[in-house]
Amino acid sequence: MPADIAFAMLGVMTIGGALVAVGAGNLYRAVLGLMLCLVGMAGLFLLQRADFLAVAQVLIYVGGVAVLIVFAVILTEREGEPLAAAVNPRMVPAALILGAGLTAVLVSVLWRSTPAESPVADVTARTLAEALLNRYLVPFEAVSLLLLAALVGALLIAKEKES
């Protein structure tokens, strides 16, 4: 089954990218791992026929947020402070227990559940647009206001103070 092969490859890509994003000492490598994970996620969206979301994911995350993070890494990089001091050794045991434990509990619960037999609904970009502009119009406008506020706030925070 081609879909199964694609699913397995995308799953490996997503989880491997996430591991690189969290494990790499070099921050540039971590951002590349994040990009890999996000592209894999976009592929998983495509497998579920959420094509608009897949495109939006690539445009916004891989094209926007990841590049923004790269710029932040460039701006905060300094000589004499190696980026290799990746993890805080005192936090590693607690973080490992929490992350692995949470994953183990949730996966075991999921694995014991029976998959639901339900009509699988396809959502096209057209139905998504109709929902966004009719039923969800007010949240849609509110979120655009939020974006504007975040943009202005970020400019205000990051601006050089005049002395």
Next chain:
Amino acid sequence: MMDVRSFAVIATVVFGIGVYGALARRHAIAVIIAIELMLNAAVLNFVSFSRLAAPGSAVSGQVFAVFIITVAAAEAIVALALVLALHRALKTARLDRFNMLKW
């Protein structure tokens, strides 16, 4: 193999990796990367579970996913601006050096 469970398992694993990264990493930008991982795992869950909904309401899951992506972008912008401002004030972006509120 390709039912909702397998997608949910992938989302769970990515979320767990993100939890580990957000807690253990020392650099502020690395923590932001881990938070983005967690948000994206949530988006994947919304997308995959919305396919089980009745055909009329299946679109809601994807609408939620769109909102999460938007809010995550706004969050990333503000967080990176904060990191830049802190870096200008303290000359470092390491979280264990941000101890101005400790006494």
